[in-house]
Amino acid sequence: MSAPRTGDGAPRKRGRPARTDLGGGPGARERILTAARAEFAERGYDKASIRAIARGAGVDPALVHHYFGPKEQIFAAAIEVAFAPxxxxxxxxxxxxxxxxxxxxxxxxxxxxxxxxxxxxxxxxxxxxxxxxxxxxxxxxxxxxxxxxxxxxxxxxxxxxxxxxxxxxxxxxxxxxxxxxxxxxxxxxxxxxxxxxxxxxxxxxxxxxx
Amino acid sequence: MSAPRTGDGAPRKRGRPARTDLGGGPGARERILTAARAEFAERGYDKASIRAIARGAGVDPALVHHYFGPKEQIFAAAIEVAFAPxxxxxxxxxxxxxxxxxxxxxxxxxxxxxxxxxxxxxxxxxxxxxxxxxxxxxxxxxxxxxxxxxxxxxxxxxxxxxxxxxxxxxxxxxxxxxxxxxxxxxxxxxxxxxxxxxxxxxxxxxxxxx
The missing domain is CATH 1.10.357.10 (Tetracycline Repressor, domain 2)
Known part of the structure; x- marks a missing residue:
């Protein structure tokens, strides 16, 4: 699956703000990360769903993918926060x-x-x-x-x-x-x-x- | 939950034993233990079901309970075998x-x-x-x-x-x-x-x- 493109066809860099109609806006990335941590902690890697993470963050599932890529990479970002101490x-x-x-x-x-x-x-x-x-x-x-x-x-x-x-x-x-x-x-x-x-x-x- | 009974002890569908078999069909206890080990290993304690263990052993769920008691005790018996070495x-x-x-x-x-x-x-x-x-x-x-x-x-x-x-x-x-x-x-x-x-x-x- 390819990353979302901007109008000029250039791949958008990860971490850049997405279109606001996906529920983005200020703090969206952090909200997704917080929701991801909660989802992985509660349900484990296997059962965690991107849809549930998106719901928890109040964004579209496409925005979760836009910021973090596939489930494996969302997990990597989430555990890096959890493992920070x-x-x-x-x-x-x-x-x-x-x-x-x-x-x-x-x-x-x-x-x-x-x-x-x-x-x-x-x-x-x-x-x-x-x-x-x-x-x-x-x-x-x-x-x-x-x-x-x-x-x-x-x-x-x-x-x-x-x-x-x-x-x-x-x-x-x-x-x-x-x-x-x-x-x-x-x-x-x-x-x-x-x-x-x-x-x-x-x-x-x-x-x-x- | 009690299993249906027959008067003559004839074999039934889905491996249900008659009442007279509950006490000791040859090898039934060992078959249950083997099926329990496989079920716990594959699905983990949480998701393992007594019904699936009974199915794997070809016996009625009531017989599983008869031999081992509740899920916790089936697990204890299963891990004692797995942990034997x-x-x-x-x-x-x-x-x-x-x-x-x-x-x-x-x-x-x-x-x-x-x-x-x-x-x-x-x-x-x-x-x-x-x-x-x-x-x-x-x-x-x-x-x-x-x-x-x-x-x-x-x-x-x-x-x-x-x-x-x-x-x-x-x-x-x-x-x-x-x-x-x-x-x-x-x-x-x-x-x-x-x-x-x-x-x-x-x-x-x-x-x-x-």
Whole structure:
């Protein structure tokens, strides 16, 4: 499907305002993004519909496509917003002493999962990614390019990407067991105790120790 | 809801058994369990239907209820079968030198995820647990009582349950990033290299080292 054209036949750039008769106008792009986040969070990638997103934003479905392209790309834009807090991880991890990077990474990442405001969007992304290969691929690209690559770039170890991913894996697994499966005593353990137990393992991954 | 009865127990259309078959047609329980595993794996806990399970097993829905009770309990029985290979983990971990328990646990658990035959049922359970609280609770009970409690019982450390769960969490996270999100290079890394990198962290959790 080709993008809508302007009168002179030139492809319109994404993100440019569309015709107002599609329900556009000021804030339309943001409204679509907000509606998309809600729709994907509630129904998951598979069941989310562009029609419902358009309805939620008060615009024509064609405008959703105009701004974002196909469903996959709407999802990419929506999870980038939902994942924005997590994307601060590289700054948090890399600013400060390398000796305590593991603790900072553990505290930051587990902190995102402690707070329902940041947890729910993460949980919605995980649900979509687990259920759907396309959603997993979109999330993978985001995690690779915006988290793992940036953390790995600063590590002075062999296999920095693999090391960064193993560190992240430990924290992902804790989030799964603590907040999704809710296995006790991990689900109710004091967060500081969890950080104290896990930070040395994260630190070893990041510093290349065995 | 009761099924229609016949007086003579003659076979009926749509696989409805007579009352006399409800207690134990040969292999009926196993057929129901097989059909339940397939239905939960394909459609997830939310969308799985007892009617479809009964159809797959060639029995009346009433017989499914008779053997297993409500949907939650059918799910519990189905995942216990699907999870059976993983339930050998405590034996694998605890038989052998405590000094290499971390490596055995990593190799065993990651090995289950390497092989599609054992991976797919695990993936199906994770999908259901992530999407549905009831499914998560059923899985949690199984993991707690049959895996974590048994491993923790053998650990000579403070907070053995928490330690066992943190060890498991690391491996769960690797499975998520390697087999669900498929982040590179972890997704394609040689399994022996992953084990070599992660076994020391698992070992420290199990042995109570920091």
């Amino acid at each position: 997590a994307l601060q991880a590289p700054d948090v991890v890399l600013k400060g002493s390398p000796d305590t990077a593991g603790e900072r990474m553990a505290r930051f990442f587990l902190g995102l999962w402690e707070d329902p405001v940041t947890r729910e969007p993460l949980l919605a992304i995980v649900r979509s990614a687990v259920a759907n290969e396309t959603a997993a691929a979109v999330f993978r690209d985001l995690v690779s390019s915006r988290l793992m690559a940036r953390i790995a770039d600063e590590l002075d170890v062999a296999d920095p990407r693999l090391r960064a991913e193993l560190a992240a894996a430990h924290l992902v697994g804790i989030a799964m067991l603590r907040h999704v499966i809710k296995v006790e005593p991990l689900a109710s353990a004091d967060m500081e105790e969890v950080i104290a137990q896990v930070a040395p393992a994260i630190q070893r991954h990041l510093s290349g120790a065995s | 993983a339930l050998q983990a405590p034996d694998v971990v605890l038989k052998g030198s405590p000094d290499t328990a971390g490596e055995r646990m990593a190799r065993f658990f990651l090995g289950l995820w390497e092989d599609p035959v054992t991976r797919e049922p695990l993936l199906a359970i994770v999908r259901s647990a992530v999407a549905n609280e009831t499914a998560a609770a059923v899985f949690r009970d199984l993991v707690s009582s049959r895996l974590m409690a048994r491993i923790a019982d053998e650990l000579d450390v403070a907070d053995p349950r928490l330690r066992a769960e943190l060890a498991a969490a690391h491996l769960v996270g690797i499975a998520m990033l390697r087999h669900v999100i498929k982040v590179e290079p972890l997704a394609s890394a040689d399994m022996e290299e992953v084990i070599a990198q992660v076994a020391p962290a698992i070992q420290r959790h199990l042995s109570g080292a920091s």
